[in-house]
Amino acid sequence: MASRDSRTKDPLYSRKEKSLSVLCTNFLRLYNRDGVESIGLDAAALQLGVERRRIYDIVNILESIGVLRKKAKNQYTWKGFGAIRGALKVLKEQGLKEEFDTYDANVSNWKACSLSSDSKMKWQEKCSEPDKSEHRREKSLGLLTQNFVKLFLCSDVELLSLDRAALALLGDSNDPTAMRTKVRRLYDIANVFSSMELIEKIRDPQSGKPAFRWIGMERTSKYGSSAALDVKSSKRRVFGTEISNTHEKHVLKEFVFGPFTPNVTNSEAHLNKNHRRIPDWENLSCAYQPQYRNQAISDLFHHYASAWKSWYVEAEEKQQTGPAS
DNA sequence: ATATCCCGCCAAGTA
DNA sequence: TACTTGGCGGGATAT
Incomplete structure (x- = not known):
């Protein structure tokens, strides 16, 4: 009950600092290193200074x-970023097999044939077992x-x-x-x-609304083995801040990222967007494949303003620099 | 106003 | 039963 209404009271409360995004970054920074093999939820919650519930989400x-x-x-066992590719590949095949996407065009409506709430699962046990557990x-x-x-x-x-x-x-x-x-939930995942x-x-560009x-x-340059981090070439900011949450204190301070670039810069110092952020994804010239029939896409993608990325950026840890020695 | 999405209650699962 | 998981959505915060 100590932090029950911290939100409505503490003027220093910052929702961003408690976001899943930041938590995930810290989680990864904490476990993506040599020697990490096993991850205990209790330890994670303690180390990251968050409620156990949040660890489950991550x-x-x-x-x-x-x-x-x-x-x-x-x-849990740490498998590393190297396991992502394989997992994605499986998901893609799985998805295609489930004819998840397939046909149906319509700018306003998708038609994810399968996957949905209750009336899906066409594979086999669709209307037979109550599947209390399923x-x-x-x-x-996760699903x-x-x-x-x-x-x-x-x-x-x-x-x-x-x-x-x-x-x-x-x-x-x-x-x-619903x-x-x-x-x-999607926001959680997106974070x-x-x-x-x-x-x-x-x-x-079209709707003017946020999208991903x-x-x-x-x-991605890095992504080497799950461990081997090439600490050297890291040039991004120092990340002086740590867990931030309830000013826990010295939990971890400056870990180096290996596989992926840490969040792209912050925005404290100067608000000017002079400095090019996102060093890796220079120009998201992700040329799409001109091989669809779905009319819906043509409506969505388009020019995707590549220069717009800057408005978001998590850049959470911008608050006052750490303990300032 | 709209977009985000944290927080933690409390109901399923498990040991 | 006691403890672990983790849906779920109220309502506060960010834009």
Whole structure:
């Protein structure tokens, strides 16, 4: 009850500092290093200074992408970023097989044949077993994460708004409540994906609304083995801040990223966008494949203002520099 | 106003 | 039963 209303009280409260995005970054920074093999949820929560509940969110998402593997109760195994490619490949094949995307065009409506709430699962046990147990899995964050990924990997869409994704994943639901809940989850997923730079938030040129672009493993310099981090070439800011949360204190301070670039800069110093951010994804000249029939895409993608990326950027740790010695 | 999405209650799962 | 997981959505914060 100490932090019960911290939000409505503490003027220093910062929602951003407590975002899943930041937590994910810290989580990765903490475990993506040599020697890490096993991850205990209790230790993670303690180290990261967050409620255990939040660790479940991170872990479930990462596991669905192959970065982690559940070993036992309260225990996960670090598989590393190297496992992502394989996981994505499987998801893509799986998605295509499920004819997840397939035909149907319509600028306003997707038609994710399968995957949805309750009336899907055509594979085999569709209307036979009550699947009391499967019910949970169906609504799990992990599965939602995988389906979200499939949306990008199995369709031609290169720009996707969470609303559209939710609609597709719900199988055209008319229930506004379900929709809202689904979107909330997608935001959670999008946050961790953003911190990993698997996706990027940008403004849709057409609708003018926020949407996400899949980045995936494209041209990523690093990503070597799960461990071997080439600490040397890292030139991004120092990351002086640590866990931030409840000013826990010295939990971890400056870890070096190996596989992927840490979040792109911050924005404290100068607000001017002079400095080019996102060193790696210089120009997202992700030439799409001119091989679709889906009219819907032509509506979505287009010119995708590549220069817009700057408006978002997580850049959480911008607050006052650390303990300032 | 709209877009985000944290927070933690409390119900399924497990040991 | 006690403890671990983790849906879910109220409502606060960010734009």
